[in-house]
Amino acid sequence: MKVELTRVDDAFHLTGKGTSEVLTHIDASENIGGHNAGSRPMELLLMGLGGCASIDVILILQKQKQVIEDYKVIVEGEREQIEGTQMTPFKKINIHFEIKGQVEEKRLERAIKLSMEKYCSATAQLRPSAEITHSFEVIN
Numbered sequence: 001m002k003v004e005l006t007r008v009d010d011a012f013h014l015t016g017k018g019t020s021e022v023l024t025h026i027d028a029s030e031n032i033g034g035h036n037a038g039s040r041p042m043e044l045l046l047m048g049l050g051g052c053a054s055i056d057v058i059l060i061l062q063k064q065k066q067v068i069e070d071y072k073v074i075v076e077g078e079r080e081q082i083e084g085t086q087m088t089p090f091k092k093i094n095i096h097f098e099i100k101g102q103v104e105e106k107r108l109e110r111a112i113k114l115s116m117e118k119y120c121s122a123t124a125q126l127r128p129s130a131e132i133t134h135s136f137e138v139i140n
Contacts, residue, residue: 013037042077045126046093050075052122053095053134056115057108061099064107070100070139077130090130097136105138112136 003018005026012028013035026041028034039047050073061068078092097112112134116123123132 008037009035011035042079042090045090046075046077049093049120049122049126049132050095052120053112053115056119057097057111060111060114061103061107064111066104066107067102068099069102072098074098090126093126093130093132095132095134097134098139099136100139102140103138105136108136108138 001018003016005014005016007014008025011033012026014026015038016024016026024044025038026044027036027038029040030036054071054073058068058071074096076094076096077090079088080091081088097108099108116132116134126132
């Protein structure tokens, strides 16, 4: 896998592109000279985790003939500074799945568990350094 980042302006605004050729905008906050024209890198890590788990969960539910009318995932990360550095990696992450439709809770719970324990590579990448938990809600 390979991605390419290209600087857009004379500050921190970048575009990122992978094999899909779709551009993703990345930028820093205004308080350090960015223009707030894109997602922060650490936000993208959480989005990647949520996206990876979502693809798994949706695929599993579709195979089980569950009817998804609406789908949302909220990923929240708690960061902690490493002593003697400016680094603030995620120490705790919660992925909350909100699904509307005719979805059996036990099937959703199983799909999430399979994603977290067997399929999601982003979970595997982040798990050694962060405690990853999940929760869900089915809205009928």
